[in-house]
Amino acid sequence: xxxxxxxxxxxxxxxxxxxxxxxxxxxxxxxxxxxxxxxxxxxxxxxxxxxxxxxxxxxxxxxxxxxxxxxxxxxxxxxxxxxxxxxxxxxxxxxxxxxxxxxxxxxxxxxxxxxxxxxxxx
Amino acid sequence: xxxxxxxxxxxxxxxxxxxxxxxxxxxxxxxxxxxxxxxxxxxxxxxxxxxxxxxxxxxxxxxxxxxxxxxxxxxxxxxxxxxxxxxxxxxxxxxxxxxxxxxxxxxxxxxxxxxxxxxxxxxxxxxxxxxxxxxxxxxxxxxxxxxxxxxxxxxxxxxxxxxxxxxxxxxxxxxxxxxxxxxxxxxxxxxxxxxxxxxxxxxxxxxxxxxxxxxxxxxxxxxxxxxxxxxxxxxxxxxxxxxxxxxxxxxxxxxxxxxxxxxxxxxxxxxxxxxxxxxxxxxxxxxxxxxxxxxxxxxxxxxxxxxxxxxxxxxxxxxxxxxxxxxxxxxxxxxxxxxxxxxxxxxxxxxxxxxxxxxxxxxxxxxxxxxxxxxxxxxxxxxxxxxxxxxxxxxxxxxxxxxxxxxxxxxxxxxxxxxxxxxxxxxxxxxxxxxxxxxxxxxxxxxxxxxxxxxxxxxxxxxxxxxxxxxxxxxxxxxxxxxxxxxxxxxxxxxxxxxxxxxxxxxxxxxxxxxxxxxxxxxxxxxxxxxxxxxxxxxxxxxxxxxxxxxxxxxxxxxxxxxxxxxxxxxxxxxxxxxxxxxxxxxxxxxxxxxxxxxxxxxxxxxxxxxxxxxxxxxxxxxxxxxxxxxxxxxxxx
Numbered sequence: 001x002x003x004x005x006x007x008x009x010x011x012x013x014x015x016x017x018x019x020x021x022x023x024x025x026x027x028x029x030x031x032x033x034x035x036x037x038x039x040x041x042x043x044x045x046x047x048x049x050x051x052x053x054x055x056x057x058x059x060x061x062x063x064x065x066x067x068x069x070x071x072x073x074x075x076x077x078x079x080x081x082x083x084x085x086x087x088x089x090x091x092x093x094x095x096x097x098x099x100x101x102x103x104x105x106x107x108x109x110x111x112x113x114x115x116x117x118x119x120x121x122x
Numbered sequence: 123x124x125x126x127x128x129x130x131x132x133x134x135x136x137x138x139x140x141x142x143x144x145x146x147x148x149x150x151x152x153x154x155x156x157x158x159x160x161x162x163x164x165x166x167x168x169x170x171x172x173x174x175x176x177x178x179x180x181x182x183x184x185x186x187x188x189x190x191x192x193x194x195x196x197x198x199x200x201x202x203x204x205x206x207x208x209x210x211x212x213x214x215x216x217x218x219x220x221x222x223x224x225x226x227x228x229x230x231x232x233x234x235x236x237x238x239x240x241x242x243x244x245x246x247x248x249x250x251x252x253x254x255x256x257x258x259x260x261x262x263x264x265x266x267x268x269x270x271x272x273x274x275x276x277x278x279x280x281x282x283x284x285x286x287x288x289x290x291x292x293x294x295x296x297x298x299x300x301x302x303x304x305x306x307x308x309x310x311x312x313x314x315x316x317x318x319x320x321x322x323x324x325x326x327x328x329x330x331x332x333x334x335x336x337x338x339x340x341x342x343x344x345x346x347x348x349x350x351x352x353x354x355x356x357x358x359x360x361x362x363x364x365x366x367x368x369x370x371x372x373x374x375x376x377x378x379x380x381x382x383x384x385x386x387x388x389x390x391x392x393x394x395x396x397x398x399x400x401x402x403x404x405x406x407x408x409x410x411x412x413x414x415x416x417x418x419x420x421x422x423x424x425x426x427x428x429x430x431x432x433x434x435x436x437x438x439x440x441x442x443x444x445x446x447x448x449x450x451x452x453x454x455x456x457x458x459x460x461x462x463x464x465x466x467x468x469x470x471x472x473x474x475x476x477x478x479x480x481x482x483x484x485x486x487x488x489x490x491x492x493x494x495x496x497x498x499x500x501x502x503x504x505x506x507x508x509x510x511x512x513x514x515x516x517x518x519x520x521x522x523x524x525x526x527x528x529x530x531x532x533x534x535x536x537x538x539x540x541x542x543x544x545x546x547x548x549x550x551x552x553x554x555x556x557x558x559x560x561x562x563x564x565x566x567x568x569x570x571x572x573x574x575x576x577x578x579x580x581x582x583x584x585x586x587x588x589x590x591x592x593x594x595x596x597x598x599x600x601x602x603x604x605x606x607x608x609x610x611x612x613x614x615x616x617x618x619x620x621x622x623x624x625x626x627x628x629x630x631x632x633x634x635x636x637x638x639x640x641x642x643x644x645x646x647x648x649x650x651x652x653x654x655x656x657x658x659x660x661x662x663x664x665x666x667x668x669x670x671x672x673x674x675x676x677x678x679x680x681x682x683x684x685x686x687x688x689x690x691x692x693x694x695x696x697x698x699x700x701x702x703x704x705x706x707x708x709x710x711x712x713x714x715x716x717x718x719x720x721x722x723x724x725x726x727x728x729x730x731x732x733x734x735x736x737x738x739x740x741x742x743x744x745x746x747x748x749x750x751x752x753x754x755x756x757x758x759x760x
Contacts, residue, residue: 045370060195060258063178063608070189071311075392091724093653 169361170374174303177353178608179337180382182320182344185603188391191320191344191436193306193337196255199264200301203235204246205292209273216271217298220263221253228252252298255307261300268298308337308344310436316394318448319387319428319548319601321345322436341446343385343601346547350605353382383605383613388424393417396721397427401696404714405431409702414450414580415714416695417722420588420684422618423597425546426692426722428581451544451551454577455678455699458664459498459646459707461573462519464586465526466511467633468534471625474525477508477632481518488517491564495520495572498663498706512639514646514661516572523571531570532559537624538586539596540578545621546599554578573664584695586624587660587682590634591690593627595620634658638687641712647681650712652719654730658690659683659715661707666700676700681711685719686731694718 071077082089153161182191199221206213214229221228237247256264271294276286308323321342326333332355339348356379361372397415405413417427430449434440447453469475486501487494497516502509510518523531535541541556555577557566562575569575581599589596598619605613625633637658641651646661662680665672679701684693696711696718704710723730 041371042369045368048370049368064194067189067192067311070183070187074188074312075395076312076315079395091721093720093724097724097727 169363171360171362173358173360174332175356175358175377175379176303176306176336177355177379178381179306179308179323180351180353180608181384182351183384183386184316184389184391184394185387186390186392187386189311190316190387190389190391192309192311194309195258196305196307197258197261198254198301198305199252199256199261199298201232201250201252201298202248202292202296203232203250204248205289205297206232206235207289207293209271209293213268213271213297216267217252217264220260220267221256222260223253249301251301255305264298269294306337308436312391313437314433314435315391315398316387316389316427316429317342317433317436318430318446318450319343319389320436321549322439322446341550342448342548343387345549347385347602347605351382351385354380356380381608383607385602386604386606388426388600388603389428390426392725393722394427394429396725397718398429398431398433400714400718400721401429401431403717404696404698404710407703408698408710410698410710411700412449413699413714414695414697415718416450416580416584417718418584418588418599418693420591420597420690420693423585423588423600424603424618425599425601428601448548448550449699450580451546451548452579454552454554454579455697456574456576456664456667457578457583457680458573458662458678459514459516459519460583460587460660460662460680460682461576461578462511462514462571463590463633463637463660464534464538464540465519465523465531465571466507466636467590467625467629468530468537469522469526470507470632471534471629472526472530474530475507475522477506477636479507480504481507481510481515481521483510483515483517483521486517488520488568490520490568493565495568508636508639511633511636511660512642512645514640519571520568523567526571528559528562528567531567532556534624535570535576537596537622538582538589539621540576540582540586544579544581544585544599546581547601551581552579554582573662580695580697583680584682584693587684587695588693589624590630590637591658591684591687591693592630594623594625594630596622596624634687637683641683645708646706647683647708647712647715649708650681650683650715650719652685652716652723652732654732655685655719655723655728656687656731657683657685657719658687661712662697663705663707677705679705679707679710681707681715683715683719685723686728689731691726691728692719692722694722 178195179193181189181193184190201213203210210232211229214225214232218225218228231250231252234250235247236244238244273290273293276282276290279286282290310317310320310322319342321344322340323337323344324340326336326338328334333352336355337352339345339351344351356377358376359374360368361374363369397417401413401415404410412431414430415427416425418425428448428450430447432445434442434445440446466475470477475481481504483497483502483505485503486497489495495517498514502513502515502518505513505515505518507518507522509515510522526534535556540554543551543553557575562570566575585596585599598621600616600618602616604615607613637660638656639645640647640659640661641657642648647659650659651657659682662678662682664678664680666676666678667673668676678697678699680695680697682693682695684690694715696714698710698714701710722728
């Protein structure tokens, strides 16, 4: 059987070219991807660094505010403020302090038990 | 011929190429194989840095969270004079006021643009320290000033050369910079409050230590809890690019720092303030050489306040070591009559005497061992054991000591903790001075029962009194309540610790009955009585020993008491060294006790046990946090 050699040869060349293009495309994409990834790593690295700095700043700020609050609540500061405001507040004499206990709340269900009352018989 | 020439040319070119490639290959092998280690080190030296990440020193807080000691972040600032051009004076003028340094001195530093190396070469100076320990806010201001530093002659130009651009960039970004990692300084926001308890910090002088130059506790809690407060430094191995920025992806080891724990004391800043204010007034009115006060909870041994005046400001540590010494634990003294509580309690416990037994006090003069003992508060005839405490009879105490005997007296000294450190979490605690029996003189057996011939610390004596208030249980003094991390999470809680029961609860109660009479009319400390509370206590007045015997006119006056006597919440000790205006404990120390006691009782909401208030109300304790909740006790036997 005679075969069309010319056509076969063309088909082979086209396939090889296609493969070459595909390979080049793959290699190119891999290279671009590699560079893109490297760039992303660099960008993310910078972002991490920025966030680390920001976190440290916020922690410092937080600590500073906590210290400030503690200072404002300190007995010395409160005494000073009282002096400045001249409110005439003094510590009560122990004899002037009356302490009372809160009445204990009795649940409804336990009322009879608590009071000793009889449940209605009718 | 033409072909041959072409062939030669081809061979020559090929040979040259092969040779060139061979040379390159040789160089490659040289760099990558033979000199690999050397070049790797060099490359890493240029790019890799091990950055220390210092830990933040923990805070010291009082029981209610009041800040007593804290650390603030600071930076050390340096300059590169080679980047300043001829603007040294202008830069100094701009940043000196912010940094709080002298402008002229700073200018001089910046003008030193060259330095001579060891081998005599003159090289540009690239580093000049400008200011140490600059707060972050000030550094931010300096950075802002430098970032916008005006250089009019360059700013006027429409186009700058590359060199001019680089100069401007260097001047504004790198000429003034931070030197090394962040540093920290210790701050005591309450000033002198509880200075002797807190202590102070210094810098680690050990050049071999990784923490060289870091804060280290020198005295007080700062020293005892240094390891817990200091935390652990971290580190990070990083690579930098050509601009000096870190390449985060290339980060190698990254060990974060563990900040120091916060130490929460049992000290209550308000109680401490009340005590210190009263002591200051007492020191001023008595003109004493020094005065000491301790307030603690007898049931738990928790110390609510401890002060020794004159004191110091830990923010500016004085050179005078006398001011820095915590006399409450580091000094020992002959306690005088307060020590009678030990003698009488021991005798009661051993059944040698009963509270109502009568003792002949010889009308104030008792001869023993060739010496004559006298009673300080006038002569007494026959007194009951209870009245010996009330009147503080030396002769009565001496006779009880004789009945008790040397061995038993000595044993009880040890039982009450004398001659041994109490175990408080503070450095430099003295043991006191208790001689072994074989070193006792003939009169020791009558001297020691009245508080002479033995030396104790203020804290030991207070703990002994607290033991009687606590049904005979001697507690370990407790100064630290807990350790917590930065976010307030509990790390360790310290529980009260019983040391031992020195006398039975019955004996302790009998002693309390006797001690109650001291503040009643006829007792030695009427001025210590509180309006709404039953006080039990004992005065002490001891002549100070010197090189040639006891020193005339030099006394240590004290009063140690607790209240409410039958349900004690606080034990207060006041000791004055060499008071000038009066010297009896009942005269100079008792009024201070009263002043402190009244104020503390009000603040701690201690339910009164005397007067109409005590009988007419249902007493309940307000829940105001652990320091203000009386009677909280979880015990670990020790």
